[in-house]
Amino acid sequence: MRASLSILLYSLLLGIVIAEDASPQLTPQQLEEWFQDDEREHPFDRQSDDGVLVFLASPPAKRTPHSRNILTIQSHSLQSGWVEIEQCHEQLDPVEMVEVVYRYKQMRGLHITKTALIGKAWVEGQSIQLEDVKQGAELCMQAEAKILYKQVDGGLQLKNGPFQRRFLDSYFPMHVTLTVRYPGDRLFLQDVSPIATDGFVVKKEPGTVHIDTWFEGKLVITLGFKPIT
Numbered sequence: 001m002r003a004s005l006s007i008l009l010y011s012l013l014l015g016i017v018i019a020e021d022a023s024p025q026l027t028p029q030q031l032e033e034w035f036q037d038d039e040r041e042h043p044f045d046r047q048s049d050d051g052v053l054v055f056l057a058s059p060p061a062k063r064t065p066h067s068r069n070i071l072t073i074q075s076h077s078l079q080s081g082w083v084e085i086e087q088c089h090e091q092l093d094p095v096e097m098v099e100v101v102y103r104y105k106q107m108r109g110l111h112i113t114k115t116a117l118i119g120k121a122w123v124e125g126q127s128i129q130l131e132d133v134k135q136g137a138e139l140c141m142q143a144e145a146k147i148l149y150k151q152v153d154g155g156l157q158l159k160n161g162p163f164q165r166r167f168l169d170s171y172f173p174m175h176v177t178l179t180v181r182y183p184g185d186r187l188f189l190q191d192v193s194p195i196a197t198d199g200f201v202v203k204k205e206p207g208t209v210h211i212d213t214w215f216e217g218k219l220v221i222t223l224g225f226k227p228i229t
Contacts, residue, residue, distance in 0.1 A: 051164070051171050055199030056214040059175065063136070064214070065165060066090040066175040071158070073148060073182040078156065078227075081146045082106075088114070094135040102126045106146035114140035154227065155190065161220030171217050178211040178221060186228055193222040 072084040092098065102110070107126050115121045118139060119132025128141060149157050158180065165174040182189070184207030192209065196202040200213045211221060 051166075051218045053194075053215060053217040053219055055194075055197055056173060056216065057198040059214050060173045063091050064173050064175050065092055066177070067163060069160075069176070069178045071160065071178070071180045073158070073180065073187070075183050075186065077148050078183075078186065081148045081150075082108075082144050083147050083158065085143045085145055086113075086140075087142075088138060088140040090136075090138050092118075092130075092133055092137040092139065094137070095133050096131065098130040098133050100128045100130070100139065100141075102143075102145075104145045104147065108144050110141065110143040112139070112141050114138065151224075156187070156225040156227075158223040158225070159220065160222070162218040163215075163221075164218045173214065173216050174219075176211075176213050176215070176219065178213075180209050180211075180223060182207060182209075182225065184208075187225045188228055189223065190226045191224040193224075194219075 066089070068088045068090065070086040072086075074084070077083055089100065104126060110123050110126065110128070112121055112123065112128060115138065117134035117137035118130050121128060121130050121139065123129075128139065130137075130139065147158060147160065149159070151157055160178065163174060163176050165172045189204060189209055192202050192211070194200055199215060201211065203210045203212075209223065213219065
């Protein structure tokens with residue numbers, strides 16, 4: 001049975017999420033039962049109603065959408081602020097239409113690099129429009145965004161988010177992995193926010209930081225850098 005959802009927007013990398021239900025007469029209890037019914041081919045299994053960030057110490061038992069992200073800070077980025085983005089959304093929810101939306105002040109070169117189990121996909125402004133998304137679908141893209149900001153103390157800040165998976169006013173579990181590559185001979189990673197905890201694992205290497213997180217709600221990841229002098 002196809003989920004009776006007409007439009008679902010995923011919020012990833014400074015995106016915003018809006019969703020419209022094709023059956024607005026459903027009660028909150030009926031919606032929750034719909035989300036939790038495996039036989040109806042919809043993967044949602046739990047929800048947070050206020051967007052408050054909650055890290056999950058262990059992955060949910062059911063399939064959860066995964067956003068894989070690689071951000072590359074080049075030497076020229078230290079002056080220009082432009083960062084390269086590679087992103088894949090895996091295990092997408094099965095719906096008729098999906099809009100992956102990006103809300104950047106400056107973004108360029110957005111293009112699709114891969115799709116699987118998606119009937120149609122195209123770029124429209126700072127968004128990617130999808131039609132006939134099957135269960136377990138995959139979408140990959142590349143772009144550049146001006147998200148590396150100079151700070152008054154001479155440092156640099158990379159701010160990424162909010163990541164969120166939302167339907168109507170409820171938030172659902174999501175898996176995000178983020179790798180940030182930077183010139184280790186020119187930058188020192190000073191801090192990562194949020195701080196590492198169960199459900200938010202941070203691994204640091206020279207020139208690279210890797211984050212693996214399971215959560216509900218809205219997640220913004222901030223990295224602070226200091227120039228090496």
